[in-house]
Amino acid sequence: MESILNLGNQCKSDNAFTKKARLLQSMYRVKIGEEEGVGPTKTSKRKYGNMISGGEISGKNFLMKETFEYAKKRVKNRKDNETIDEFRLFNNLLSSMPMAFNLFHPLMLLLEENPEKVTLTIRSIFKNIPVFVVTKIGLEFIPTPIEKYAKDKSAMDAYIQFQDNNGEKHIIAIETKYTDILGLNEAHNCEEQKQMLIDTGLFCAEFEGLLIANKIKLTQIYRNLLLTERYREVENLKDSYSVVLSPKEHPSTEKEIRSVTEYLKPEYAYKLSAVTLEDFVDTMIQCLPEYYAQVYERFRERYLEFE
Incomplete structure (x- = not known):
């Protein structure tokens, strides 16, 4: 020290x-x-x-x-x-858990007051996701009973539920990171989860072989993706999206994302993506009413003004 x-x-x-x-x-x-x-x-x-x-x-x-x-x-x-x-x-x-609360709870409050403004703001961030109306935002979410979903204690740090312009339901599951590196350890007794991941149909044949042969480990980023996809399947949603939200200088986010997307079938490349914390917060400041924009200005000063 x-x-x-x-x-x-x-x-x-x-x-x-x-x-x-x-x-x-x-x-x-x-x-x-x-x-x-x-x-x-x-x-x-x-x-x-x-x-x-x-x-x-x-x-x-x-x-x-x-x-x-x-x-x-x-x-x-x-x-x-x-x-x-x-x-x-x-x-x-320094923890990303209270950071996630500071990041998403103001949006939860504003969603009750002004859902149209929240929807417009979320659309501005996730331009390639068909957000028509945001219906719910939440934090630290483990769908239960876990036996119905991914059968472990993986959680969504935050999530955004929305409907598209046809009224179909979707979810964006968000992993928030500040300095954290997604866990590299494989869960114990995870053969069932590996099969569930294969059964999603998102991955190429090469990935399936490597996963079964234990050449690829079922690390946290895969478990998070599995949870999102299982939630979509069980809740009969139209589609689901997994997003990693971290500072632009974070040393491992890009590598972690690439370690998964290189095995996704091309038509499912959109399933996992990254958004920088800076872009997210700047959009909040630009789009939200002044009272809430000031909260995100304080957030930026606290977490992101390194120089």
Whole structure:
């Protein structure tokens, strides 16, 4: 560890991008007047500049009071199989989980007030997806019972449900990343999930052979895609889309996406794509009413102004 001025302990093992992001969140902690906290877990002994203490009381990890209240409600009413980490959600400024809450909960609020404005904004971001009317936006979603879907605890960080101009239902499942790298470990006893992935019909024959021969592992990005496709099948949706949302400088997103899309049949290449966090936030600022645009200006300052 190393300490920079009064910004608290940093982490020597961080890659270049994570180092910048941790420093930015350490600066944010100082700005909001919070003391350095322990992390990354509740039982950790070391303090880091990106950690706060008592966030479950202060709500300082959230950009809106309403988002903090929503986060508390989600923790209090946590359902079976939900993997919401309370300590991380409230106290880790660097974590992508509270970032996702800060990113999508304002849209959830605005959808109740002004669904037309939300629909126009989502259309502006996902220009190649046939969004006619947004019907629902949610966070940390594990469809249950899990036995009906992907049969594991994979979750959608966020999702957008919409109808096309024929009234057909669709879903966009979103993986939000800040400094995270999608897990490279394969789930245990995942032969059934591998077969379900093959049964989606999205992949070329070469992929099927490599997957069965264990030359390709069923890593997180595949499990996320499987969850989205299984949700489409079970809920009888017209179509589904998986999107990775991360900063433009994120060191691995492009490679992670390419590791999957190279095996998708050409007609299904649209199934997995990436959107930069910068483009998403800039669109929010440009399209949303002033009150909400200001929330996303604060988001940009907190998470994305590295220089």
